[in-house]
Amino acid sequence: MSAADPTDVFRQEARELLEQLEQALLDLNDAPDDRDLVDSSFRALHTIKGSGAMFGFEEVAGFVHEFETAFDRVRKGTASISAELIKVALAAKDHIARLIAEPGKHAAAGEPILEHLRTVVESGVGHVPAPVAKAAAAGAPAAAAHGQSHGRSWRIKFRLPENALVLGANPLLLLDELRELGACEVAVSTDAVPPLDAIDPEVCYLGWDVVLSTDSPRQAIDDVFMFVRDDMELSIELVAPASTVATASAVAPQPSVALLPDINWKEPVPVVEIEKHRETSNAAGKTGSSLRVPAERLDQLMDRVGELVIAQARLSQLAAASDDANLKALSEEIERLASGLRDTTMGIRMVPIGTLFGRFRRLVHDLSNDLGKEVDFVTVGEETELDKTVIERLADPLVHVIRNAIDHGLEAPSRRVNAGKSGRGRVRLAATHAGAEVAISIADDGAGLNIERIRAKAVEAGLIAADAKLAEHELFQLVFHPGFSTAKEVTSLSGRGVGMDVVKRTIEGLRGHIDLSSKPGEGTTVTLRLPLTLAIIEGMLVRVGQGRYSIPLSAVEECVELPTDAEACKSGRNFLNIRGNLVPFLRLRELFKTKAPADPHQKVVIVSAGEFRVGLVVDQVIGNSQTVIKSLSKLHADVESFSGATILGDGTVALILDVSHLVTFGQNFESRLRDERIGRAA
Amino acid sequence: MSLNVNMSTLTGAKSTGGAMNALTLRLQDEIFAVEAESVREILDVVPITEVPNARIFVGGLINVRGRVVPLADLRVMFGMERPPADVNTRIVVVEVDLDGEPTIVAILADRVHDVTEIETATIQDAPRVGMRWRPEYIRGIGKRGDDFIIIPDMGKIFTMEDGKPSGSQEGVGL
Numbered sequence: 017m018s019a020a021d022p023t024d025v026f027r028q029e030a031r032e033l034l035e036q037l038e039q040a041l042l043d044l045n046d047a048p049d050d051r052d053l054v055d056s057s058f059r060a061l062h063t064i065k066g067s068g069a070m071f072g073f074e075e076v077a078g079f080v081h082e083f084e085t086a087f088d089r090v091r092k093g094t095a096s097i098s099a100e101l102i103k104v105a106l107a108a109k110d111h112i113a114r115l116i117a118e119p120g121k122h123a124a125a126g127e128p129i130l131e132h133l134r135t136v137v138e139s140g141v142g143h144v145p146a147p148v149a150k151a152a153a154a155g156a157p158a159a160a161a162h163g164q165s166h167g168r169s170w171r172i173k174f175r176l177p178e179n180a181l182v183l184g185a186n187p188l189l190l191l192d193e194l195r196e197l198g199a200c201e202v203a204v205s206t207d208a209v210p211p212l213d214a215i216d217p218e219v220c221y222l223g224w225d226v227v228l229s230t231d232s233p234r235q236a237i238d239d240v241f242m243f244v245r246d247d248m249e250l251s252i253e254l255v256a257p258a259s260t261v262a263t264a265s266a267v268a269p270q271p272s273v274a275l276l277p278d279i280n281w282k283e284p285v286p287v288v289e290i291e292k293h294r295e296t297s298n299a300a301g302k303t304g305s306s307l308r309v310p311a312e313r314l315d316q317l318m319d320r321v322g323e324l325v326i327a328q329a330r331l332s333q334l335a336a337a338s339d340d341a342n343l344k345a346l347s348e349e350i351e352r353l354a355s356g357l358r359d360t361t362m363g364i365r366m367v368p369i370g371t372l373f374g375r376f377r378r379l380v381h382d383l384s385n386d387l388g389k390e391v392d393f394v395t396v397g398e399e400t401e402l403d404k405t406v407i408e409r410l411a412d413p414l415v416h417v418i419r420n421a422i423d424h425g426l427e428a429p430s431r432r433v434n435a436g437k438s439g440r441g442r443v444r445l446a447a448t449h450a451g452a453e454v455a456i457s458i459a460d461d462g463a464g465l466n467i468e469r470i471r472a473k474a475v476e477a478g479l480i481a482a483d484a485k486l487a488e489h490e491l492f493q494l495v496f497h498p499g500f501s502t503a504k505e506v507t508s509l510s511g512r513g514v515g516m517d518v519v520k521r522t523i524e525g526l527r528g529h530i531d532l533s534s535k536p537g538e539g540t541t542v543t544l545r546l547p548l549t550l551a552i553i554e555g556m557l558v559r560v561g562q563g564r565y566s567i568p569l570s571a572v573e574e575c576v577e578l579p580t581d582a583e584a585c586k587s588g589r590n591f592l593n594i595r596g597n598l599v600p601f602l603r604l605r606e607l608f609k610t611k612a613p614a615d616p617h618q619k620v621v622i623v624s625a626g627e628f629r630v631g632l633v634v635d636q637v638i639g640n641s642q643t644v645i646k647s648l649s650k651l652h653a654d655v656e657s658f659s660g661a662t663i664l665g666d667g668t669v670a671l672i673l674d675v676s677h678l679v680t681f682g683q684n685f686e687s688r689l690r691d692e693r694i695g696r697a698a
Numbered sequence: 699m700s701l702n703v704n705m706s707t708l709t710g711a712k713s714t715g716g717a718m719n720a721l722t723l724r725l726q727d728e729i730f731a732v733e734a735e736s737v738r739e740i741l742d743v744v745p746i747t748e749v750p751n752a753r754i755f756v757g758g759l760i761n762v763r764g765r766v767v768p769l770a771d772l773r774v775m776f777g778m779e780r781p782p783a784d785v786n787t788r789i790v791v792v793e794v795d796l797d798g799e800p801t802i803v804a805i806l807a808d809r810v811h812d813v814t815e816i817e818t819a820t821i822q823d824a825p826r827v828g829m830r831w832r833p834e835y836i837r838g839i840g841k842r843g844d845d846f847i848i849i850p851d852m853g854k855i856f857t858m859e860d861g862k863p864s865g866s867q868e869g870v871g872l
Contacts, residue, residue: 323764563748608750646766650796651756651803651856655749661759661766669747669759669766 022184026071030116033060034109035374041105042377048097057105058084058091064112066243070184076115079126083108086133095137103385104132106378169255170230170237175208175223177247182218185244191224193240198230227255311404314365321354321361322552322644328354329642329665355642358552366548367407369447369456370398375411376418376445383422389429390440391422397447402454406526406546410456413519417458417542418443420516425460425540435537437461453528453570454548459541465534467491492532496520527659529625529676555643555662555672558621558634561610564670566643566662567632571623571675575637578618592620592631601631602678607657625676632678641665643672717815718840722847723790723807726778731840731847734813738791738802743783760804762791769804775855776831784808794852803856816840816847834858 037060044053061084068076087105089095108129114122172194176187194200205223209215228237237252328350335347373395380393402410426432426441433439444459467488474480474494496516523530528546547553547570555566576594578601591600601620604610620631643662648655659674720731721740739762746758746769758769769789773780786809793800817840824836835858837851 326764563750610750648759648766649768649801649803650799651768651770651801652749652752655752657751658749661747663761663764663766667761668745669761671747671749671759 023071023073026067026073027116029067030064030076031113033064034113036060037064037109038106038378039374041102041109042381044097045099045102045381054091054097058087061087062239062242068116069189070186070243073116073119075119075123075126076112079108079115079123079130080112082126082130083112083133086130086137089137098136101133101136104129104136106381108133168230170228170234171251171253171255172226172228172237173205173223173249173251174226174241175205175249176220176244178219178221180220180244180248187220187222187224190240190244191226194226194228194237197232197236197240198228200229201227223249314361314404317361318365321358324354325358325552325642325644326663326665330667333665358642362403362548362552365404366401367404368398369400369402369407369454370395372407372411372414373398373445373447376414379415379418380422380443383419387423389422389426391426392440392442394442394444395446396444400447400449400454401548402447402546403548409522409526410544410546413522413544414445414456414458416516416519417544418445421458421460421462421540421542425462427463431463435463450545453545455543455545457541457543459539461539464536464538464540465492465495465532466536470494489532492534495532496530527674553643553645553672555641556621557638557641557664557670558619558632559636559638560604560608560634561612561614563608563610564638564664564668565604565634566641566670566672567621567623568643568659568672568675569640571625573622573624573629576620576622576631578620578633594622594629594631597629599629599631601633603633605633605635607678623675625679628679630675630679632673645672716818718818718821718849719813720816720840720847720849721790721813722811722842723788724809724811725773725776726808728776728778729811729845729847730772730807731814731816731849732790732792732805732852736792736794736852738793740810741789741791741804743787743789756803760789762802762804765802767791767802767804769806770856771806772850772855773806775835775858792852794856796853796856801856814842816842816849821849 037057040053040057040060044050044057047053061080065077065080065084068074068080083105090097090101095101111122111126111129115126174190176185180187191200191202203225205225206221208223209221215221230236234252241248241250331347332351335344338344376395377393380391383389384391421443422441426443427435429439429441432441442461445456446459447454447456449455470491471480471486474491474497475482477497479494479497480486496519520530523544523546526546528544531543531545532540533543534540547568554569556569556572557564557566559565574594576592579592590602591598593599599622605614615635618633618635619637620633621637622629622631624630641664645660645662647660648658652658656677657674658671659677660672661669662672664670718731719734721734721737722729722731724730741762744760746760748758749756753774754771755774756768756770759766760769761767771780783806788807788810789804790807790810791802791804793802795801820841821838822840824831824833824839826833829836835851835855837849840847840849
């Protein structure tokens with residue numbers, strides 16, 4: 017368990033740091049004067065460099081070092097942040113990711129990026145000195161420290177924690193780094209070394225006493241110890257000014273820099289000075305106490321809970337048939353525990369969708385650069401939680417949809433201005449809870465779908481007849497047809513006719529639905545509706561002939577009895593009057609070709625599928641049940657009216673109805689019956 | 699015992715000797731051999747859930763230890779009669795490779811015989827004539843004593859798009 021590959025740990029850590037870096041850079045794009053963002057980007061870079069070197073990713077460390085050097089000028093306020101700088105910094109960030117993912121393959125690609133970065137930084141020098149002025153006015157610790165530290169001697173005493181060597185720290189590297197800062201005199205303190213027979217070769221007993229003469233600020237020395245600081249003993253003191261006494265007296269009032277001749281090694285000396293931002297960043301990293309668990313363990317847990325729920329259902333069934341009061345009580349107790357356990361387990365798998373939204377900011381940024389369209393990207397509802405698996409599988413479809421929105425949806429700035437809109441386009445990504453579903457909508461304020469073009473294209477592709485009369489939403493649905501694309505010119509980004517059909521398939525694979533709405537001149541909204549979880553749902557169990565089926569309760573609106581006149585009227589209309597509304601119904605017996613005789617009093621379960629409400633005629637409504645979803649094998653991939661199967665309390669298998677597919681199927685089925693009837697009549 | 703003869707090498711190099719470890723089962727009048735290694739378990743008949751509008755070949759689902767497993771009837775693919783289950787009927791749970799994805803499926807057997815070794819040398823290609831079955835469903839025909847044993851190509855059988863509902867049950871693309 018604990019034998020995880022340390023380089024994997026580094027990779028994971030680096031991934032998070034790179035994400036943090038990317039977010040900070042993107043934020044900087046919007047707020048170039050924010051020093052905190054510059055600092056946090058810099059910290060991320062520095063940590064990647066340090067741990068990269070520690071884990072043997074020399075290429076990464078080398079590249080990041082150069083990146084950092086260039087970026088340092090921004091931090092010091094001598095270069096300004098421009099859109100161009102952000103762009104090349106993002107490219108550099110991507111390069112780091114590649115270097116980490118495939119060491120030894122991409123090293124050569126780094127130099128042009130660095131070259132570009134340096135040029136951009138150079139060109140940014142001077143012409144915007146504002147951040148410097150601002151920094152200076154705000155007390156400017158960096159600049160001030162820089163001024164004071166000129167040519168001073170520091171006495172640095174440090175002792176690494178005993179397990180430092182085991183954890184991979186190398187004191188030699190620390191000393192080397194100190195040497196890089198200036199001339200060093202190093203003395204080793206061996207007083208903690210035990211007698212020979214008590215020595216553990218893996219323990220670090222040594223302490224070091226270094227006198228360093230450097231021009232670098234205090235910060236630079238602190239940075240050397242950045243990665244080992246947590247448990248180590250460290251004291252950094254100003255010894256004597258190397259150049260003039262005047263600077264020393266200027267420093268002397270600072271309470272933390274005392275001129276102590278020696279310190280007691282026995283007493284752990286706390287790190288003398290910690291910059292505020294580092295404290296805050298540590299605090300942010302440790303909010304609450306969380307645990308990293310491999311995803312497959314969660315999946316196993318979920319499977320076990322699923323089995324428990326099935327076993328519990330069997331127990332309840334036994335208890336219900338028994339007269340034993342104890343058994344009944346126990347069964348109820350187990351039921352309560354099982355459902356609690358189920359909820360907790362599902363809760364573990366829930367992840368806020370904001371983790372996904374963050375990724376799209378970069379996409380929008382890049383697209384907006386490539387296409388020359390300025391885009392305001394607004395996200396709403398980041399805190400909405402969804403099953404981890406759902407979130408992972410949503411990433412690609414959302415990329416497609418957002419790409420489409422920016423590439424096809426938003427018009428070019430000039431056209432927008434002509435249409436009386438702001439030159440900046442707007443894409444809004446929002447997530448909200450809606451019952452047992454989560455709705456994710458991607459709305460742009462572009463030109464909207466061109467219905468005529470969709471129609472023309474559909475006719476050309478042979479999807480519909482030239483004179484076919486289709487409602488607007490039916491035409492919109494054509495966009496999801498494989499091989500359909502309305503883009504007149506194929507751009508590198510979209511318009512190749514792959515995409516929306518894949519999006520639709522993925523969403524349906526997650527048992528979700530996709531809707532499209534559009535208003536000419538006002539924009540297009542794509543709405544994805546997804547179930548909260550893929551594992552367990554509440555289902556309504558019904559019987560059709562001999563077969564039992566589960567209908568997702570989230571889709572069920574109500575149950576009514578099938579009026580006898582509707583039953584009698586087998587040939588003509590198939591709809592009910594539900595409080596004044598017409599609701600068409602489908603006889604599941606017909607759809608399923610059930611041969612067993614029908615029950616005398618048929619029931620109708622009214623379900624909603626998208627905008628439609630449809631009644632499903634069944635023989636019997638059995639009741640609600642916990643439904644653990646098991647997916648069907650490939651062998652049943654052609655049977656789309658079922659989204660999966662579940663195991664009932666008595667151990668038999670029941671199919672779970674896929675309401676939206678069933679409705680489509682029902683429509684086809686009826687239209688075919690209609691055609692047959694007309695054909696027969698003719 | 700475990701000579702672990704790979705089915706795919708069987709038909710190719712039959713003269714190398716060795717034997718195939720196989721479970722023999724009866725479908726109507728014919729004896730079939732399923733590679734013993736792929737067999738997970740053999741069950742008595744359990745309640746079968748019918749999948750409406752599915753291909754008759756895989757028209758059912760069963761619960762195998764908490765797992766929903768498709769139940770296939772090979773007799774459909776070999777154009778045999780399909781009398782209802784009797785006391786000898788068994789369900790054989792096997793693992794087959796569906797387009798590179800190992801999948802657990804159950805197959806109905808009118809009777810399960812035993813695990814036996816089929817001499818690789820006796821296995822011949824299915825004859826092109828004198829057979830009313832599609833030759834691609836058959837990997838080879840082995841011999842045990844005077845009996846012929848049919849070695850079906852499970853991968854092919856399960857990936858073929860055949861066995862759609864036919865006749866009165868038209869194949870509606872659900």
